[in-house]
Structure formats: C-alpha cells, structure tokens
Amino acid sequence: MASEHHDEDLAPEQTQGFKVGEKKTLDEYHQLDQNDESLRKWKESLGLGMGKDISDKSDPRKCIILSLGLEVEGRPDIIIDLKTPGAIDSLKNKPFTIKEGAQFRMKAVFKVQHEILAGLKYVQVVKRMSIRHKMQEMMGSYGPSTEEKPFYEKKFEPETAPSGMVGRGHYTATSKFVDDDNVTHLQFDWAFDVKKDW
Numbered sequence: 001m002a003s004e005h006h007d008e009d010l011a012p013e014q015t016q017g018f019k020v021g022e023k024k025t026l027d028e029y030h031q032l033d034q035n036d037e038s039l040r041k042w043k044e045s046l047g048l049g050m051g052k053d054i055s056d057k058s059d060p061r062k063c064i065i066l067s068l069g070l071e072v073e074g075r076p077d078i079i080i081d082l083k084t085p086g087a088i089d090s091l092k093n094k095p096f097t098i099k100e101g102a103q104f105r106m107k108a109v110f111k112v113q114h115e116i117l118a119g120l121k122y123v124q125v126v127k128r129m130s131i132r133h134k135m136q137e138m139m140g141s142y143g144p145s146t147e148e149k150p151f152y153e154k155k156f157e158p159e160t161a162p163s164g165m166v167g168r169g170h171y172t173a174t175s176k177f178v179d180d181d182n183v184t185h186l187q188f189d190w191a192f193d194v195k196k197d198w
Contacts, residue, residue, distance in 0.1 A: 009125045009132065009134060009174070010123050010125060010174060010176050010178075010187070011123075012121045012123050012136060012178050012182075013136055046116060046141060046142060046143035051146030051147050051148035051149065052146055052147045052148075053144050053145075053146055054144075054145055054146060054147055054150060055113035055114045055144050055145070056113060059113065060114075061113060061185070062112065062113055062114055062115060062117055062179075062183070062185065063110055063111070063112055063113070063117050063120065063177065063179070063185040063186075064110060064111045064113065064185075065082055065108055065109075065110045065177055065185065065186045066081075066082060066083060066109045066110055066111060066151060067079055067080060067081050067082055067083075067108070067109045068080045068082065068091075068106065068107070068108055068109075069106065069107040069108075069109070070096060070098075070104055070105075070106055070107075071104060071105050071106075071107060071155070072098075072102055072103070072104045073103065075198070078096060082186075088188045091188055091189070091190035091191075092172075092188075092189045092190055092191060093191075095170065095190075095191035095192050095193045096190075096191075096192040096193070097192070097193050097195055097198060098161045098192055098193070098194050098195075099161065099194075099195065099196070099197055099198050100161055100162065100163035100164070100167055100168055100194050100195065100196060101160065101161060101162075101163035101167075102160070102161045103158050103159070103160050103161075104158065104159060104160075104161065105155055105156050105157065105158040105159060106122075106155075106156045106159075107153060107154060107155040107156065108122065108139075108153070108154050108156075108177070109151050109152070109153045110151060110152055110154075110177075111145045111150065111151050111152070112142045112143065112144050112145050112152065113144055113145065114144060115144065116141060116142070116143055116144075117141060117142045117143075117179055118141045118179055118180045118181065119138070119140075119141055119179055119180030120139040120140060120141070120142065120177060120178075120179050120185075121136055121137065121138055121139060121177070121178055121179070122136070122137040122139055122154075122156065122175065122176075122177055123135075123136050123175065123176050123178060124136075124137075124173055124174070124175040125173065125174050125175075126171055126172070126173045127171065127172050127173070128169060128170070128171045128172070135159075137156045137157065139154045139177075140154075161194050162194050163194075167194055168194050168195060168196065169193070169194060170191065170192075170193050171191065171192050171193070171194065172189065172190075172191050173189070173190050173191065173192070174187070174188070174189050174190075175187070175188060175190065176188075
C-alpha cells in the first residue's frame with residue numbers, strides 16, 4: 001500500500017491545455033515544411049539540424065542525467081557526478097547540510113539521445129515526520145545532444161531552507177525526472193539536514 005502512495009506522490013501534474021502531439025521520427029521532423037517560419041524557429045529551439053547527433057546507438061536511454069548540483073551563493077557548488085558508480089546510492093546515505101534560512105537552488109546536467117524529449121519535468125517530494133511537501137519544475141523539451149551542444153544544463157527556481165527550531169532537522173526526499181509520455185528517466189531517494197550553520 002505504501003508504494004502506491006509513493007507513486008501517487010510523484011505523479012507529475014499535467015500542463016494545462018498542453019496535448020502531446022503525434023510522435024515523429026527525427027527524420028520526419030527534419031523534413032517538415034522549411035518555409036514555415038514558426039516551425040523553423042521551433043525546430044531551432046530544440047537544436048534540430050544544428051550539428052552532428054552524438055546519440056550512443058548501444059545505449060537505448062532517451063535522457064541521461066549526468067550530474068546534479070546544489071548552488072548556494074558565496075559557497076562552492078556541491079556537484080554529484082552520476083556517472084560515478086554508486087553515486088545515486090550515496091545521495092540517500094550522505095545527506096547534504098543546508099544552513100537554516102539559506103537560499104539555494106538545484107541544477108541538473110543531462111544528455112538527450114535518439115529522439116525529441118518532450119516536456120521533461122522534475123518532481124520532488126520532501127518528507128519530515130508526517131509533513132510532506134511536493135514540488136514540480138517544468139524543464140522543457142529538447143532535441144538530441146550534438147557535438148556543438150553535448151549536454152544541457154537546467155537551473156531550478158531558488159528555494160529557501162526552513163529555519164527556526166521547527167525547521168531544523170533531518171529531511172528525506174524522493175525525486176524523479178519524467179517526461180510527457182510518463183517515462184521516468186531517473187528516480188532516486190536523497191536526504192538533507194537543516195542546521196544552524198554550515
């Protein structure tokens with residue numbers, strides 16, 4: 001039963017008024033009407049036709065999250081390189097420390113392969129005792145990575161750490177990257193401690 005609630009918690013909210021269009025191959029997108037200016041700009045915004053596709057044919061994944069980072073002004077960024085074996089497991093067992101009331105933001109570096117990635121979202125549920133807080137960040141749509149643009153970086157909206165005696169303590173979180181086709185590209189558990197100081 002608990003796992004059903006867990007999945008429900010992380011269900012992404014649908015974008016109002018947004019409908020996923022008919023799926024096309026990259027070749028079909030390339031051949032869409034070049035005379036249509038708005039279509040041309042949309043394809044350019046996805047990076048289509050802007051360089052050599054570097055998709056790894058031996059790797060079927062459409063979206064690969066390469067690293068996760070935590071930015072705090074005046075402090076060195078904390079970067080978790082997800083290409084390192086065991087990096088995801090260590091997120092749960094080695095909590096970040098965040099100073100109470102500090103403003104911080106997360107960022108993700110990722111690669112897209114094989115086809116257009118539509119409507120990537122980051123969904124996060126933070127828990128402490130019986131309190132749950134859900135957050136969703138719309139990351140956008142992306143074409144496959146190229147030699148000119150081998151990866152994408154997305155910085156999320158800034159957040160403020162809780163403060164005061166009630167805010168300080170240990171928090172657990174579950175996060176996932178999911179697209180408009182409800183494909184989960186990465187899901188992981190992590191933890192952080194809110195303390196009086198760094």
